[in-house]
Amino acid sequence: MSEQEASNSSSAAPVVSDFLLAKKDVTTVADGVHLVGGQGNSVLVETERGLVITDSGPGGKVTRSMIEHVRGISDKPLLAIVYSHGHVGYNHGAKRWLEDAAERGHPKPDIIAQSRLAHRYRRYQEPWRLQSHLNGLQFNFQMPEQPPEKWFTFPTIEFDDRYVIEGGDRDIEILAAPSETDDCMALWLPESRILYAGPGFIKSIPNIGTPLRTLRDPVRWANTLERLQALRPKTLIPEFGKPINGEAEARDALQLSIDALRYLRRETVERMNRGMSEAEILHDMSYPEEIFGHPLMKPSYGMPEYIVRDIWRSENGWWDRNATQLHPGEPNAVAAALREAISDPRHVLDTAAAKRAAGEPQLALHVLDVLSPERGEDAFSREARQMKAEILEELAERSPSYVSGQIYRSVARRMSGDA
Numbered sequence: 001m002s003e004q005e006a007s008n009s010s011s012a013a014p015v016v017s018d019f020l021l022a023k024k025d026v027t028t029v030a031d032g033v034h035l036v037g038g039q040g041n042s043v044l045v046e047t048e049r050g051l052v053i054t055d056s057g058p059g060g061k062v063t064r065s066m067i068e069h070v071r072g073i074s075d076k077p078l079l080a081i082v083y084s085h086g087h088v089g090y091n092h093g094a095k096r097w098l099e100d101a102a103e104r105g106h107p108k109p110d111i112i113a114q115s116r117l118a119h120r121y122r123r124y125q126e127p128w129r130l131q132s133h134l135n136g137l138q139f140n141f142q143m144p145e146q147p148p149e150k151w152f153t154f155p156t157i158e159f160d161d162r163y164v165i166e167g168g169d170r171d172i173e174i175l176a177a178p179s180e181t182d183d184c185m186a187l188w189l190p191e192s193r194i195l196y197a198g199p200g201f202i203k204s205i206p207n208i209g210t211p212l213r214t215l216r217d218p219v220r221w222a223n224t225l226e227r228l229q230a231l232r233p234k235t236l237i238p239e240f241g242k243p244i245n246g247e248a249e250a251r252d253a254l255q256l257s258i259d260a261l262r263y264l265r266r267e268t269v270e271r272m273n274r275g276m277s278e279a280e281i282l283h284d285m286s287y288p289e290e291i292f293g294h295p296l297m298k299p300s301y302g303m304p305e306y307i308v309r310d311i312w313r314s315e316n317g318w319w320d321r322n323a324t325q326l327h328p329g330e331p332n333a334v335a336a337a338l339r340e341a342i343s344d345p346r347h348v349l350d351t352a353a354a355k356r357a358a359g360e361p362q363l364a365l366h367v368l369d370v371l372s373p374e375r376g377e378d379a380f381s382r383e384a385r386q387m388k389a390e391i392l393e394e395l396a397e398r399s400p401s402y403v404s405g406q407i408y409r410s411v412a413r414r415m416s417g418d419a
Helices: 003-008 060-073 093-105 118-123 128-139 218-229 247-272 278-284 303-313 331-341 347-356 363-368 379-398 402-415
Strands: 025-028 033-037 040-044 052-056 077-082 110-114 157-160 162-166 171-176 185-189 194-196 235-236
Touching: 025 060, 025 235, 033 060, 040 060, 052 060, 060 093, 077 093, 110 118, 128 402, 157 162, 157 402, 171 303, 185 218, 194 402, 218 303, 235 347, 247 278, 247 303, 278 303, 347 379, 363 379, 379 402
Parallel strands: 052 077, 077 110, 110 157, 194 235
Antiparallel strands: 025 033, 033 040, 040 052, 162 171, 171 185, 185 194
């Protein structure tokens, strides 16, 4: 699920991040190779036999616009839609492309995906209400309670490691590129040495460890980038944004992500081996400027801290090392007991306000949580809830990460009763 789909929802009113928006027109990368703005960069490749495109877009007006742009380039049949990965939203528009082919009297296009993608689609459908809730938090908008059937158009061709589309005058290689998901692909044009790395490469820190997502393995991701780097691309197309041109430039861009992921893994594990807790590691880590200060490592969506937390999760269980949390009490009972123990709730509120005024909003949040503000309707709880919501809005405005900012806003909205 991405910002592009959120912006297509009638009930959506998200704060738009420029990083997430693809251009809606067409950019020509090379002869017969174009970028069509969809969920991100959809790569259109012209061949003698027909057209191939990566991703169908999120449906609605975006997919309609994509089809119009493609038909402004060529009236050849669409041979295939290649799914870049299985995240919800990137291919909600697949059925519209199939309908367009039928209306033109063209053969039905193949839908090509890595073999694990269908499993991901089925996994999303089973806990859909959870998926709806999580995406609502991350993108600060309301998703449908039931997934429309058209959102899940399953592949007709599946591959494990490599699949070649024979276009007559050029071959298109589709490569397994596990990174953001285990079903990611990369598109490689060997004759022109153009690489679309799919979600594996973005002009930002790799999207690992975001708060509401399952584990993403940074070592596997780095290994994938090294394999793609070995192809020696002359043009590197990211998931979002303009291509990187030049063999040295493409090599260095991929190397930056590789170095960042290897560094974070090494430094986090070293601290875990010293017995440090997750919170201790987060506050002890350093992020070298030569890597993390680079423009291609901006924390526009993901953050280095997210990756550290995913590495922690990959090697530890769910327990946070506080024995109280090993078998926690029922939340409402815990809130009542804490309130019983607090002789002066007003002092708690005043302390939180003082921390906020002193420029320590995170500490103010920890103090407010002593009152369990989400679980009470008395005057102190309501005041604590309001203060917490205000602080979250302030943190949202200051957050460099789109994800953190939107989660802050979503929670603040719910605490204020606006959800």
